[in-house]
Amino acid sequence: MKGQAQSPALNGSAGYRMRGLQGRLIDALGEAIVSGRFQPGETLPRELELMAEYQVSRSSLREVLKVLGAKGLIETRQKLGTRVRRQDLWNLFDADVLAWHQRQGRGELILQDLIELRQVIEPAAARLAAGRAGMSDLRNLERSIATMRQSADDLTAYAAADVEFHMAIFTASHNVLFARLAHIVADFLQISFQIQQKALNDEDNRILDDIEGHQHVFDAINRGDGNGAAEHMLAVILNGKTSLFRAMGEPADPREEPGTSRPSGAKQKPRGS
Amino acid sequence: MKGQAQSPALNGSAGYRMRGLQGRLIDALGEAIVSGRFQPGETLPRELELMAEYQVSRSSLREVLKVLGAKGLIETRQKLGTRVRRQDLWNLFDADVLAWHQRQGRGELILQDLIELRQVIEPAAARLAAGRAGMSDLRNLERSIATMRQSADDLTAYAAADVEFHMAIFTASHNVLFARLAHIVADFLQISFQIQQKALNDEDNRILDDIEGHQHVFDAINRGDGNGAAEHMLAVILNGKTSLFRAMGEPADPREEPGTSRPSGAKQKPRGS
């Protein structure tokens, strides 16, 4: 399970299989919606047309639409048809929705928002962990760091151990909502590693710093030092952030324009194909 | 309650309608799973049996199962049947899943975890808002506070305005992930208000303090003071937390918190000078 394929759609987070007719259709339609091919507010083709376009039966199509509806992407009502919902209603904390964004241009935007979230969440999780970690939590953390040390030359193994460490922190926080975020962060980390793999190769002494950073987090948790744990965790994330941005060849500059709402401007797209 | 006018969490967040046969079945099965009637790892009855038990056709049942699968509750594979997934794979950031927890005993547990999350997220969102809020954001915030002031005697209107304020903060952070959390927090706040309605009635001078707290948050954002915004937001949340716990007649903190018996705002991120 640990070494699951790095297939683009990080499966394992959704309760359905990505393979098969329906799975592919979920993927295709989800990505089409996220990509903006179907804009929010727009009503996408009726069931009959979709059946024809994607060559599936009504049952399969409807099950697909139900899934997308459960993820908050669409909303379907009788007589009105199926409409794409406002973007802030999409369930962004869903691995699939995240992955669809990832495969579009917006991926990097989400990535930055995710980093901001991590900067806030993970120090807090570490702080909680410092006060609540049990024996098994500490053992998991220790083991992850040990694996990181041992596999400083094997980047794949290193990445896996790193992911394990961060997930163990969330688990040790004993807060189910934080624990849920762990999986989101884990997916994020896997994407990050894919991006910065080359950068890490270039200067792998950074890995040693990284390990030390993780060690400091663990030490703080181990002695119940919540503030210390939070601080060191923040440092770890910020380090990862800078090296990630370097690998992306992007300025570590956050967004500059907060997205001015343009009421007009969007000319109506013609219906049909 | 059947009143769907402002039925809190249930509809509005999911892309499907809660009414109708399927909606009811989604609700019933989801709640049954969350309640533990079907334990994680356990495989629930096959489609034929479920059809018989709930008196629905196979198509409807399968669409229901697809929804629950999309929310991460279950996982269905050929030949094996439908299994309940590990709890940490459930999509807790889904309004329905949260509502199902709410309707069980676990509701209060989640409530506490949610408060912890808010203590971390909302100050951060306020901090971001201080740096990014645009004109329309500030106007929305101002309007919410004004409405709060005007409706200090009408608790329902007050609650609505309060929710609006917190959502406006998230929006002003211009981070889509935070914006997504806004809806979760909004649902939480509505539940909170239902619980503490009587408590607020008892001593409604607390409302005035509450308003002042919100005003301070706005002022800080308005002058671009990130740290100030974060601190005041934390204060607002902690105030709400204590009054909520008082209303629930529960001990304020069953769990041990790491040295935050008196949560001083001093642990904020150190900012250069």
Add this chain to the structure above:
DNA sequence: GCCCAGGCAAAAGTATGACGAAAGATCGAG
């Protein structure tokens, strides 16, 4: 005795056609 290949069967996956229900659109009565 262990292991792998192949077939069996059970359950989900897919397809089709029909009817029911909701809700926007239309048009006539007042």
Add this chain to the structure above:
DNA sequence: CTCGATCTTTCGTCATACTTTTGCCTGGGC
């Protein structure tokens, strides 16, 4: 011009049949 009954479109639900996947069992080979 307003109101409301009716119409019509589209999703909601149902029933049934067929296909595909996959766990499991059987049996032969090493």
